[in-house]
Amino acid sequence: MSEADRHLTKRPRKLRKMKAMVAFGFLLAAVAAAVVGLALGASPWWLLLPLVVGLFTHRILWRPGAVPVFTFHSVSDDSDWLPWAADISLGSELFDRQLAVLAATGCRVISTGELVDARREGRPLAPRSVVLHLDDGYLDNWVAATPLLKKHGMPATVFVSTDFITPGDDLRPTLGGGGAPLQWDGYLNAAEMRAMMDTGLVDIQAHGTDHGRIPVGPASIGELTRDNWRNLAWVQWSAVPGDKSAWYRQDEPTAVTLGSPVPENGPTLTSRRWHEGNRETADEFAVRVQNELTLCRRELGERLGRPPRVFCWPQNRTTDRARELALAAGFEATTGGWLENRPDEDPTLISRTHVGKNVLGVPCLTADVFFFRAQVGVGLGNYYWYPVLMLGQGVRNLINAIKGAPQKSQP
Numbered sequence: 001m002s003e004a005d006r007h008l009t010k011r012p013r014k015l016r017k018m019k020a021m022v023a024f025g026f027l028l029a030a031v032a033a034a035v036v037g038l039a040l041g042a043s044p045w046w047l048l049l050p051l052v053v054g055l056f057t058h059r060i061l062w063r064p065g066a067v068p069v070f071t072f073h074s075v076s077d078d079s080d081w082l083p084w085a086a087d088i089s090l091g092s093e094l095f096d097r098q099l100a101v102l103a104a105t106g107c108r109v110i111s112t113g114e115l116v117d118a119r120r121e122g123r124p125l126a127p128r129s130v131v132l133h134l135d136d137g138y139l140d141n142w143v144a145a146t147p148l149l150k151k152h153g154m155p156a157t158v159f160v161s162t163d164f165i166t167p168g169d170d171l172r173p174t175l176g177g178g179g180a181p182l183q184w185d186g187y188l189n190a191a192e193m194r195a196m197m198d199t200g201l202v203d204i205q206a207h208g209t210d211h212g213r214i215p216v217g218p219a220s221i222g223e224l225t226r227d228n229w230r231n232l233a234w235v236q237w238s239a240v241p242g243d244k245s246a247w248y249r250q251d252e253p254t255a256v257t258l259g260s261p262v263p264e265n266g267p268t269l270t271s272r273r274w275h276e277g278n279r280e281t282a283d284e285f286a287v288r289v290q291n292e293l294t295l296c297r298r299e300l301g302e303r304l305g306r307p308p309r310v311f312c313w314p315q316n317r318t319t320d321r322a323r324e325l326a327l328a329a330g331f332e333a334t335t336g337g338w339l340e341n342r343p344d345e346d347p348t349l350i351s352r353t354h355v356g357k358n359v360l361g362v363p364c365l366t367a368d369v370f371f372f373r374a375q376v377g378v379g380l381g382n383y384y385w386y387p388v389l390m391l392g393q394g395v396r397n398l399i400n401a402i403k404g405a406p407q408k409s410q411p
Contacts, residue, residue, distance in 0.1 A: 004321040005282075007270060013338045020383040021390070023057040030054070061383040066340035067115060068379025069131040069352040071316075075148070076140040081185040081248050083230040088136075090357050092144040092175060094365060098355070098372045099152040102130060105376060109154040111203060112310055112350075116333045119347035128380060132156035133335075133352060135207060135312060137164055139172065142192040143182055147175045149201050158196065159207035159312035160188065162299045163237070166245040171195055187245045190303045197304065206308040206331070208269060209296050212238040215263035215274040222262045229253045232262060267315050269293070270322045286325060293329040310334065316352065323349065340381070353379055359392045361399030367392070 030053035037046035074082060074089035082089055090098075102109055107130045118125050132149075134141050137160035149156050169191040173180035188196075196202040213234040222228075224235060230248070237244050239255040252258060263274070269289050273280045280288070293311065301307035311331040313322070318336030326334045327348060337351035345351075358364070359371040371392050377385030 002282075002321075004324075005272070005319050007317050007319055008336055008338060010338050016340075016383075017386060017390075020061055020386045023060040023383075024387065026053055027057045063381040063383065064127065065342055066379060066381040067125060067129050067131065067342070068376065069112075069115070069133060069341060069350055070375070070379070071133045071135060071352045071354050072145070073135050074138045074140050075134070075145040076138070076184045077144070077182075078184040079140075082138075083233070086358070087356065090355070092148065094357060094368055095145065096148050096151070097365070097369045099148060099154055101369060101373050101376060102154065103152060105373070107376065107380075109156075111155040112157040112205065113203065115341065115350070116310060116347070119341070119343070119345075120332070122343070124343065130376070130379065133312070134158045136211070137161060137188045137193075137204075137207065139166070139186040139188055139192070140184055142174060142188055142196060143172065143184065144175050146196050146199065146202055147177075150199060153201070155201045155203075157203050157205050157310070158188075158193070159205050159310075160193065160300065161207045161209060161211045161314070162296055162303075163210045163242060163244045165190055165193075165243075165303065167243065185248065193304060204300070204304055204308070205310040205312060206296050206300050207312045208314055209292055209299075210237050210244065210268065211314045212268040213265040214238060214268045214271060216266040216271050216279075217264040217274050218277070219264040220261035221264055224253060224256060224258050224260050224262060226252065226258060229258065234265075235260075235262060238268070267313070267317045269313065270317050270319050282321075286321070289322060290325050290329060293326055293331070297330055310350070316354075340379075359396055361396040361403070 027050065030050040034046045034050050038044070072090065072095070074085065075092055075095045076089050077092050079085035079089035105128070107128045108126050110125065110129050110131055112131055112133070115125070115131050132154065134145055134156055137158060141158050145156070164187045166187045166189040168189050170189070171191055172183050175182070193204045197204060211234070224232060229235070229252070233247060236247060236253050236255045269292060272285050273288070297307055307330065309332045311326045311334045313334060313336045316336055318334060323334050323336065333348045333350055335350045335352055337349040339345050339349070339351045341351055353375060355372060355375065357368050360367045371388070374385040374388035374392070378389060
């Protein structure tokens with residue numbers, strides 16, 4: 001596999017975290033040494049040790065100038081229809097409080113377009129600028145997220161896969177819209193997307209066509225069962241052309257039936273397809289992906305009245321070659337990075353941070369809000385917040401291990 005075909009990895013983010021924690025280790029060791037020294041009757045000059053070490057480590061732990069892009073998906077008060085809700089769905093109260101955190105901490109929420117334009121033109125952004133994304137085009141982005149964004153006066157970008165746009169033009173009820181019953185399941189229709197854009201706060205950008213995955217080798221990794229087929233919905237999505245917005249209403253799969261093998265797989269737009277005993281060539285891959293990117297851009301542009309500028313890779317996975325194809329298809333920038341959106345980075349690559357819930361492994365609204373506050377701090381370059389994130393992750397991993405519950409990852 002060539003370097004251009006390798007998926008971008010989280011290595012930059014992991015190295016950043018490791019560097020920050022090493023700096024913390026030196027700082028804590030210096031403080032401990034000073035305390036022990038003073039306790040043993042050493043000179044007060046020992047207090048200079050943590051001060052000197054702190055001056056050195058501060059340069060590592062305080063690096064303003066980053067622009068965090070926070071990624072949400074579903075904002076729903078009833079997400080049971082979504083098999084991977086535990087990973088990607090937040091309640092409306094939590095989302096409301098997270099937006100309040102941004103306001104209270106002096107963040108300036110800007111649009112994706114403003115971020116892309118400023119980076120392309122080399123213009124500095126205001127300090128504490130942040131961007132909000134919502135992936136997949138769920139109906140609850142209209143029902144709950146849009147009213148809350150309006151409440152706080154904050155812009156956001158919703159990324160939509162064209163095969164999941166619900167047919168019809170009725171505007172369904174929203175939070176605060178008069179008490180009508182709310183529908184939480186399903187996906188946006190074109191009228192709702194246009195109404196969101198009409199608020200002046202929400203823009204709609206591209207997320208591909210089918211959000212699918214494809215076979216990448218001859219191996220089978222399991223089979224479809226009544227228990228797992230919904231969580232492996234991509235198997236059906238890849239086999240059914242056109243509208244997929246009602247896939248979750250089926251009692252059992254029809255396109256690929258129960259008992260069928262689940263192939264070794266990878267993201268449709270960034271992986272070489274395995275078909276009839278052969279892996280597609282680089283040229284075949286380029287033609288297939290270019291066609292889908294072009295189709296997605298054209299279809300979404302026709303529905304919204306203007307072509308999308310930004311492409312969001314499903315599962316946030318991409319390669320250098322896939323990014324080249326997206327730019328050639330007319331997109332000005334794509335997601336998939338693991339950096340910090342600083343001025344010296346590639347302006348066509350947007351790095352993002354996923355925002356979830358149950359950060360301690362159990363429902364706790366206060367912990368979720370505080371964890372998001374830490375994400376904001378780290379995202380803005382204040383790495384003094386890293387221990388909070390790592391503590392939360394450690395507690396969550398421990399509780400999940402104790403519960404032994406299988407994780408349902410988004411397809």
